[in-house]
Amino acid sequence: xxxxxxxxxxxxxxxxxxxxxxxxxxxxxxxxxxxxxxxxxxxxxxxxxxxxxxxxxxxxxxx
Amino acid sequence: xxxxxxxxxxxxxxxxxxxxxxxxxxxxxxxxxxxxxxxxxxxxxxxxxxxxxxxxxxxxxxxxxxxxxxxxxxxxxxxxxxxxxxxxxxxxxxxxxxxxxxxxxxxxxxxxxxxxxxxxxxxxxxxxxxxxxxxxxxxxxxxxxxxxxxxxxxxxxxxxxxxxxxxxxxxxxxxxxxxxxxxxxxxxxxxxxxxxxxxxxxxxxxxxxxxxxxxxxxxxxxxxxxxxxxxxxxxxxxxxxxxxxxxxxxxxxxxxxxxxxxxxxxxxxxxxxxxxxxxxxxxxxx
Numbered sequence: 001x002x003x004x005x006x007x008x009x010x011x012x013x014x015x016x017x018x019x020x021x022x023x024x025x026x027x028x029x030x031x032x033x034x035x036x037x038x039x040x041x042x043x044x045x046x047x048x049x050x051x052x053x054x055x056x057x058x059x060x061x062x063x
Numbered sequence: 064x065x066x067x068x069x070x071x072x073x074x075x076x077x078x079x080x081x082x083x084x085x086x087x088x089x090x091x092x093x094x095x096x097x098x099x100x101x102x103x104x105x106x107x108x109x110x111x112x113x114x115x116x117x118x119x120x121x122x123x124x125x126x127x128x129x130x131x132x133x134x135x136x137x138x139x140x141x142x143x144x145x146x147x148x149x150x151x152x153x154x155x156x157x158x159x160x161x162x163x164x165x166x167x168x169x170x171x172x173x174x175x176x177x178x179x180x181x182x183x184x185x186x187x188x189x190x191x192x193x194x195x196x197x198x199x200x201x202x203x204x205x206x207x208x209x210x211x212x213x214x215x216x217x218x219x220x221x222x223x224x225x226x227x228x229x230x231x232x233x234x235x236x237x238x239x240x241x242x243x244x245x246x247x248x249x250x251x252x253x254x255x256x257x258x259x260x261x262x263x264x265x266x267x268x269x270x271x272x273x274x275x276x277x278x279x280x281x282x283x284x285x286x287x288x289x290x291x292x293x294x295x296x297x298x299x300x301x302x303x304x305x306x307x308x309x310x311x312x313x314x315x316x317x318x319x320x321x322x323x324x325x326x327x328x329x330x331x332x333x334x335x336x337x338x339x340x341x342x343x344x345x346x347x348x349x
Contacts, residue, residue: 027173039281043172050161056146 002058009051016044064102066297068094069112073301076116077123077308080275081268081316083247083328084335085195091188091241092339095348110282111291115298117279119306124272127313131269135160155221156269162225163232163249163270168277170236178239185348189339191242196332198243199325202251209255217259220266227256235270242336245271250325260320268313
């Protein structure tokens with residue numbers, strides 16, 4: 001599960017960058033009309049962070 | 064937008080954001096009812112004004128629940144550093160809030176603008192306000208049936224399961240529809256998960272805080288648009304008024320829900336929603 005969490009974190013991080021640079025426009029209000037989708041970038045990075053926290057919970061030593 | 068209009072909208076936002084009567088629905092219906100045609104809801108200056116109102120509301124919620132938020136954030140940080148879940152109540156509440164925030168975060172980003180484009184006019188807002196009232200009545204009725212059938216007692220927030228928390232989060236996302244109340248739908252979901260009214264309201268207000276605050280922060284760049292300075296005074300006064308109204312509302316509602324239920328708000332939504340829907344269909348409000 002730890003590997004899955006890390007892979008997902010990387011995927012969300014990259015998706016965030018792609019949204020930020022305007023390379024992808026899925027689920028955006030303005031589509032290609034805007035070159036940056038900051039809201040989507042932030043949400044993707046928050047999801048990446050949550051996945052990293054999930055990975056952290058998988059890797060910590062059990063009591 | 065005049066100063067008085069700004070103040071009235073700020074008070075309306077502060078109160079209706081936390082009362083289960085839909086702030087979004089009211090900010091569409093009230094200006095339409097009063098024929099405030101001078102307000103352009105899509106202008107950069109109005110959007111900047113709305114950002115400040117949301118910031119004021121979110122700050123009021125943070126101040127009201129400051130002790131609980133401090134404990135939750137500290138417990139969450141400790142949990143992440145240690146990399147394990149403990150039986151700490153604040154930590155459990157924190158993770159439940161994180162889980163419940165995910166649906167509205169995702170659905171909000173994907174659906175907010177299309178939904179507002181489709182339903183952001185008085186007739187749909189009035190219709191969904193009516194539905195909001197019916198949701199509250201059905202929620203109360205279902206809860207009574209559930210309690211009679213299972214003879215179960217209410218439980219505190221930290222006894223919610225993660226799927227239940229996710230269910231409350233999904234219910235909260237219904238509020239993307241203008242007229243459906245965020246606090247109303249999440250409270251009804253909380254009641255169906257065996258919370259009592261007081262705990263359902265507290266969980267709903269705690270859940271609203273990160274959502275309102277994040278929405279305001281994401282829109283913060285609009286404050287620095289060239290048109291924003293046109294409404295600077297209105298925005299500052301509006302932010303303070305919305306914050307004060309929100310603080311007083313949450314203080315009132317936390318006391319109210321110790322011994323009362325959602326039905327009075329349900330009646331309000333059904334009556335106002337029906338009247339506004341008829342007026343909108345007849346073209347009296349547009």
